[in-house]
Amino acid sequence: MMRRFFGAITASLLALVMNGCLGVTLNSPTTRPVDLSTPEQPRPPGPDVAPVPVPTGTSPEVAEYYYRMTEKPSSLESMTVDTPLELSVEQAVVSALENNRALVVEQFNPLIAGTFVDTERGVFDPTLFAEATLETYRQRSFNEVEGRLFSLDGDERTIVGGISQQLPTGTELSLEIAQQGGTRDDIRANDEARAGLNLTQALLRGGNLAANLAGIHRAQAAALASAYELRGFTENLVARVENAYWDYALATRQVEIFEESFALAQRQRDDIHTRIEVGQIAETEEVVANAELALRRQQLIDARNDREQARLSLLRLINPPSARGWDQDIRLSEKAVIPEVRLGSAEEHERLATRLRPDLNEARLQARRGELETVQTANGLLPRLDLFITLGKTGYARSFGESFTDLDGPGYNVSAGLAFELPVGNRAAKALDRRARAGYRQALHSIDNLQQLISLEVRTALLEVERSLQQIDASAARRILQEEVQRAETVRFRVGTATALDVARVQRDLLESRINEVEAIVNYRQALINLYLLDGTLLLRRGIDGPGAEEVLF
Template structure:
């Protein structure tokens, strides 16, 4: 386990996104909500790029005055602790760099939905001219030709509010002139309000899409946290697999040396007539078995090494870099916390559960939004205007506060016969919400199952440490006894080889039990959703999402 004074505090993208909240129910509060400056925060939140050199490393072309330390590469050598392995993976892993973009992508949809309530500035300008010819039946009356021009300019501001209100303020000026009339300017300032009375009148329905976008962003953060936990677990597992493979290689190398020494001793005894020649076969077979095991151990160590390098992706390393692990698991392990404590933590902190709860919330919002479609659309509109008329542009605007005015009040009704599409949408939203609730209940049950299985595995490997340690100690005693009998001539090379083989297997089982317990603890913490907290890695999603049923 990582010591508290060596906890990791990497800067994750999710930290920049963890403060996002759902939009309040009123427009005044909605205006106070800042839109996340995604592009400005992105570079700071990502941290160092995958190709960034370690801190203190010389820049390209600079004098080589940099001295590598633990977790850094020098001449194809990488000294690595488990904490450094996790830290390097959080900085350089390519899958994590790809996953970091997803919350940013999802967050852009919030801005799209928020833009629905942003004010819109509009303007329009048109120039028109027409000519009409009036012909008379009498030949002595000439045709009358009328030419007219009309220039129109209008600008204004409109906005939709979460209350179902549409507001439009407009300013308009019109210049008209013809061969029959003098040039005239008309100016108008108008205000139009349209209020939904049935469909679209509820604030929670109008804000549903925006809140769903916020929920989607939060879901992506929990998904990102779950991916980060899985990555940390994979890195720790790969690190301890490499430690185990290195230990197995060391054990086989030592056992091969012992088998070679035993073979040479047997040959010497055969030459002096102390042992029959048939015992050389047993000693040679034992040496061959040790060499066979060493070949497999070295191959396994190479595979786990490149797997570890792929996960941590060190910026100045390559596939041939030799990794030297600095940590060794402690065979003295503390007792496990009660399984009930881990299950309670999993119910609150496991990212998959919180993501499922957010899906239920999203389904509730979709149900609220689609239910509005069952209502007819009934809107009340009010239009007020003041107009001014003059023969000059400036005079027309000064006359706007004069006696010229206009107003209109009315109702607009719209209702599709049968309303089949809205009914289908509402029914689908209800079924989807029920499906999300069933999925949440199933995931809660599976979470309890996963946590208990992980706890039982951690407890099993913990007990196996003491059992394999005792077995190894007893096998050492057995080997010493066989060696003593072989030296005095009462034992055989076959019995001695069997004792050496049993000791080798007990050594391997002890090393594997210690490593597997460390990996089982990592898996238990991942299943309970506490792995990042226990490793001191700050990320969003450390609080439970509450869902009302």
């Protein structure tokens, strides 16, 4: 009979555990791979890029973006003190991904967020418990017959052990085995053993499966949101690195142009000085030449300072392993050339942005968390009504340890009942529910507002790409014409029909046109980077794999 009783208790406990835990599917926030509409012809594999195997199930539109760097530019080795850093765009990006300290700090956030999922799951883990106590005592009593005090010595021993678990169904279970016994001078030893099953089932508040699992689902959404946040940070870092690379390229080229201009101004000053000495032109022309030379010196000083600032900014982002630290020289291996790309329509880039933008997907996950919170607060509006059942068998014996043999005897206990609780007015729960629902509606409106802002940003970025592309041709045409004007003005100066001031003016215009031409190319490359950042495809186009590359369905 004792075996049948323990078998029934164990079977009941296992059935409830299996039904309450293993039968519940803890769904993660739903995502799906993004089906890219070909807005741009990706750069084909070349000396610095190679195709990477495409994951199974990837759509053809996505597959064409899977390129990665080869092993050659994947890392930067430590350099000697006097070695300049040979750097391509791909190497700069890889170095930043490997060494940027801000990114290293940011990568801990998803790890930390993931621990909260296990914390929430731990609420439904079974718990083993055990307790043993030993108490000795001496009681003092007064004997009225004999008129004196006397003492009674005794001891009590209690051992309790078992397992308890809270199930997602709102069920609290515990199976325990206890033994209690003791001795006293005036009473014979009497031990008691008990085995029992305690069950409490929430019928209203706390009995909603979805509400009880909401904490796990919210933690999962928060962990996934942290992954999208990391992706957004990485995308911004890659964009900053590429922009910094081209800023340094522009600054370097500007220094070269200003050095050439300064050297030209020096030659013209010397030529004017020679012509003055032979009496070909007036002495006043030398003042103009000296003033122009001083201006070019000022411009060259500013250009070199801008280049130094751009170098430091790039070093801060890529943080290369170098013995020179901030003094490390950088030599760029790529020139400011015009990339050949085929852009899609504004609608195509908008569709990409609404599916891939990490901040939008993160906002959707935050709204999902708000929705789950409303499920919990709605459950909190209900009164508490719990059903509790206790089943137990009891055995008795004269000696400690033998009471378990009497568990198949007639001793037992069964109890059942209901417990009800409802705060008067329930104002706190109602306020929490109103707050959660208002926050959820606010999150939905924020998503709509963010989508509109993203659409505006993408369209503005696309306009900037088109404008900067047109400026390349316009600035090149202007530079060619200014070279012709400069040659003509120089000839006029040599024959005496123009002054040194006229030549200086056209040379300034030529200098400005040369700077503008290089700026137009760099602006176009940076406009493309900004467009890819805003439509959420920058990492895909650079072949950088990472979490958060899928659309959050909400």
